[in-house]
Amino acid sequence: MLQLDIGDALDYVKQSFGGSPDVIVRILQLGSHPGVRMAVVHIDGLTDKGKINEFVAQSLLLAPSEEELRSMDNQGGVLEVVLKRTSTVGDAKACGDWNFIMHALLSGDIVILLDGSGEAIVADLRKFEGRAVAEPTTEVTVRGPKDSFIESIDANIALVRRRLKSVNLWLETFAIGRISKTDVAILYIHGVADNLLVQEVRNRLTDIKIEAIQGSGNIEELIRDQTFTPFPTVFNTERPDMAVANLLEGRVAVIVDGTPFILIAPTNFSQFFKTTEDYYQRFDFGFFMRIIRYFSFFVTLLLPSSYIALTTFHHEMIPTVLVINLLAQREGIPFPAFFEAMLMEAAFEIMREAGVRMPRAVGQAVSIVGAIVLGSAAVEAGVVTAMMVIIVSLTGIASFATPGIALSNAVRMIRFPMMLLASTFGFYGLMMGMIFLVAHMTSLKSFGVPYLYPFSPYDPWRQKDTIWRSPLKTARTRPDLTMKQGTARGDSERERHET
Secondary structure, eight states: OOOSSHHHHHHHHHHHTTTOTTEEEEEEEGGGOTTOEEEEEEETTTBOHHHHHHHIIIIISSOOOHHHHHHHTSTTHHHHHHHHHHGGGSSEEEEOOHHHHHHHHHTTOEEEEETTOSOEEEEOOBOOOOOOOOOOSSSOOSSSOOOOOOSOHHHHHHHHHHHOOOTTEEEEEEEEOTTTOEEEEEEEEBTTBOHHHHHHHHHHHHTOOOSOOOSHHHHHHHHOSOSSOSSOSSEEESOHHHHHHHHHTTOEEEEETTOSOEEEESOOGGGGGOOGGGGTSOHHHHHHHHHHHHHHHHHHHHHHHHHHHHHHTOGGGSOHHHHHHHHHHHTTOOSOHHHHHHHHHHHHHHHHHHHHHSOHHHHHHHHHHHHHHHHHHHHHTTSSOHHHHHHHHHHHHHHTTOSOHHHHHHHHHHHHHHHHHHHHHTHHHHHHHHHHHHHHHHHOEETTEETTTTTTTTOGGGTTBTTSBOOGGGOOSOOOSSOSSOOOTTOOHHHHHHO
């Protein structure tokens, strides 16, 4: 409960913050009225100083009118007068809960403490320094929009609402983290998103017990269904148009303050091969590009292990001329194919990580030049064969063709045990690995939705937006996971009811 004495209240605030100098306190009197003492408290850097000075000069320091003087004579009248004046700044309310008041201060609000009142006034005068909306860096498109989410939760919500001007776009907010009190919001379209799905997302967020949230990656790890799996069961994106497309399909978006990547739930395997550009280009070209992405996925996963199995156990499956060339290349190579592949893959991963961590001006140059020089030197030194350099290079290039970075990272890890199985048992080991991999993926779920849906369980009516993308003119039902009926984007209300 808030202390009635303003001195005790200020002592409590200063003690709570350990006497931090960025906690600014200004003692005032309402319109120089000697009987009304108040204190304006805010944290430097989180509030707009110009607006505070303007608010204090134009609202709190003005002499009270006769009507206000009569109102201040009543019990609680001073609070009503100050609250009425505070309404000029927008969102302002009275509160007597210290936990809420302290959270408001840390969020950038100002707090007005009144002498003799059991409540304080919280007003929104926030100002945060942040970068402007810019072009996406991880999900690049040629024809689509060029804006992306930023680190401000309010700006991210506005980017979504700008595209979905609907009263059915509902928002719920949470404060997660015992210490950080990170603002987290969920967005969904009421009537499109399944109520059970929304409730499940809400329950998982409220059940989080942790001291601090550093970003959406922490939330993703805490709300996902299975922890011990390399496959991502929660989708993330930095593109507002991608988020809107998923909301229209009945999914729920989770926005975390301080990170430009928002989470989408539920997700499935095929979602990681889609891009927004599929819907900005012709449907046949979008289908062609999806085929390329799926092919690149299997190249990344199976090409090195298939080469190891062929050269180690199954020479009869290789054309004779190619076998002769491979044997000529392997003459003088001291290591088996498995060790060659592991050596080159590890070197490629090191160069990739170095290119990411180094300054942008030199990162790409070092990674490209390093790959060329290292590959040529390794072949000339007789450490690896030229064919192995080609295989590893094709695998690395194919890994960049998968739009979903989280899935691409999973495949990069999985291909190492697949290479081990191929070097031990040949294609038999490779098939055992694939059977185990498919069985594991079949067992996964994302918020109750099978991970391989609509491939497994197979649903022929939901295949229109997996590998094949149907033309928008022929789309009459929503290609979603949670709704069994609905309309595609652009359908009229009449078509909605007919469907």
